[in-house]
Amino acid sequence: NAGVTQTPKFQVLKTGQSMTLQCAQDMNHEYMSWYRQDPGMGLRLIHYSVGAGITDQGEVPNGYNVSRSTTEDFPLRLLSAAPSQTSVYFCASTQEPSLETQYFGPGTRLLVL
Amino acid sequence: QQPVQSPQAVILREGEDAVINCSSSKALYSVHWYRQKHGEAPVFLMILLKGGEQKGHEKISASFNEKKQQSSLYLTASQLSYSGTYFCGTQRYQGAQKLVFGQGTRLTINP
Numbered sequence: 001n002a003g004v005t006q007t008p009k010f011q012v013l014k015t016g017q018s019m020t021l022q023c024a025q026d027m028n029h030e031y032m033s034w035y036r037q038d039p040g041m042g043l044r045l046i047h048y049s050v051g052a053g054i055t056d057q058g059e060v061p062n063g064y065n066v067s068r069s070t071t072e073d074f075p076l077r078l079l080s081a082a083p084s085q086t087s088v089y090f091c092a093s094t095q096e097p098s099l100e101t102q103y104f105g106p107g108t109r110l111l112v113l
Numbered sequence: 114q115q116p117v118q119s120p121q122a123v124i125l126r127e128g129e130d131a132v133i134n135c136s137s138s139k140a141l142y143s144v145h146w147y148r149q150k151h152g153e154a155p156v157f158l159m160i161l162l163k164g165g166e167q168k169g170h171e172k173i174s175a176s177f178n179e180k181k182q183q184s185s186l187y188l189t190a191s192q193l194s195y196s197g198t199y200f201c202g203t204q205r206y207q208g209a210q211k212l213v214f215g216q217g218t219r220l221t222i223n224p
């Protein structure tokens with residue numbers, strides 16, 4: 001099993017550009033989530049999904065869109081990148097309704113100029 | 114609302130003990146602990162549930178005081194491999210679909 005995979009590993013964008021961060025898992029997990037990690041701020045939830053076709057907002061959803069057409073994939077779209085979105089983005093998944101044992105992907109480091 | 118972790122950073126020598134605290138202003142159903150090594154993804158350590166159930170790591174223990182909305186992670190006889198940043202994640206009620214993480218505690222273990 002590959003676990004949770006994320007692409008790209010690193011990306012540089014200009015302000016106003018859009019892009020999609022890819023996340024996939026091969027563990028048949030229903031719950032998937034996106035976090036951003038900034039220095040001193042911990043992990044902040046952007047969006048999450050409890051199954052295909054079901055998504056909802058987390059703590060910091062503004063400027064991001066998600067969709068979940070399959071169990072395996074959960075892409076995160078930046079609509080119009082801003083310097084404030086410079087961060088490390090982690091995707092995570094779990095099969096547990098209690099949200100325990102979330103498996104995190106390796107992360108995508110995004111720099112917005 | 115984000116839980117508060119203390120201390121923000123701690124430096125130990127190998128073999129010493131450490132306690133990391135996580136406090137919330139809201140009632141909690143569960144507390145989850147993760148460790149993240151530099152440049153890597155967070156890794157699940159353990160979960161503590163309201164009512165006393167605890168699941169997770171063999172060599173790391175934790176407590177959860179439901180009345181005080183606090184959890185503490187105990188790292189005894191620390192090893193070099195314990196170095197990293199520790200995060201607590203809190204779940205407000207059973208079935209809540211969000212974890213809210215604290216800002217992290219950086220633990221450095223020196224030989």
